[in-house]
Amino acid sequence: MAIEKKGMMFVLSSPSGTGKTTLTKKLAENDKKFAISISHTTRKPRPNEINGKDYHFVSEEKFKNLIEENNFYEHANIFDNYYGTLKNTVNELLSKGKIVLFDIDWQGTQQLAEQSGNDLVRVFILPPSTSELQRRLLSRARDPQTVVAARMAKAMDEISHYPEYDYIIVNQRLDESVAKVQSILTSERLRRTRQIGLTSFVRNLRDWQ
């Protein structure tokens, strides 16, 4: 008899330039139990970005309607663009026992925690050093100076919220960090409260007497 596992909301937050996007992709490609929550956004698609895969790209009017109808678990306005996670999408994945992965910032995490009744696992990824963070933020320097400055300010703001997370990983090496996140996932799936049918499994064991 196999013990089923409940679906789970799993938040990964980190300042821009910590390698989180690569990490998220590595996790999902190694594990069929994952589903990455695809956000809605009003931002214009970048080259290579695919609608329905990277984001659901929608108009501002459509986005505001979704907000009014209370359809989002979380949403935010970042650098004049809206980003948000639809409740329907998430709940459907959870009901299939999936681990739904959220790549959101501290504001989204706070909203999600409130809306979901706090049954989510929050992991924060810190850069290993100032120089590494600096290097990564500046390597995107094709962006206008003002965008770089705003991104730095946002990174510092993001880092200051680490105490709102359950687990902290200092991202020294990407493969090690992937392994650490996988340990957290394995572990959280083994929590008694996330296993379905334990009571009857144990009743069967004891009935043998």
Place this chain on the structure above:
Amino acid sequence: MAIEKKGMMFVLSSPSGTGKTTLTKKLAENDKKFAISISHTTRKPRPNEINGKDYHFVSEEKFKNLIEENNFYEHANIFDNYYGTLKNTVNELLSKGKIVLFDIDWQGTQQLAEQSGNDLVRVFILPPSTSELQRRLLSRARDPQTVVAARMAKAMDEISHYPEYDYIIVNQRLDESVAKVQSILTSERLRRTRQIGLTSFVRNLRDWQ
């Protein structure tokens, strides 16, 4: 800058015959961060058992003195023998950042949770099936019939307490279970509350601005 980890109390409980003793040994031999808490007991040593390694073998008089002086984190009387864990031993290991492993039953776990202010991780190992449990319990059948019966009753009693544990592992294959326990350990060490010096690490990151 390395982030240090706090010491941790880690309880593994399971009915007799789940392979827990082998599992405990495998864990400790793979990881220097472990320290197995060596219990005191009034039971007579079996052949091959070494005083100070398997148990601290003491007289009943000595044991009762230790109880009176409130020196135990937990103690119990099982099949007319006393077993207990000294506070001093544990606290010394914790202060060195060790993971102290407890191979104790539900009664010991309850006492330890109370005495330690609940900062411990509790894992319960279930047998995969009735037939496997039966096979393992009966394979020690060189013991007198009454001892076997008592051990069965104790196993059933033990199993009924699984809801008092944080994590549940169904022990299908020993190597898989060892890996699962290691994931729980890795994960628990990554908890924000178990990492020392995060505040100053993050302050250094942000000072760069």
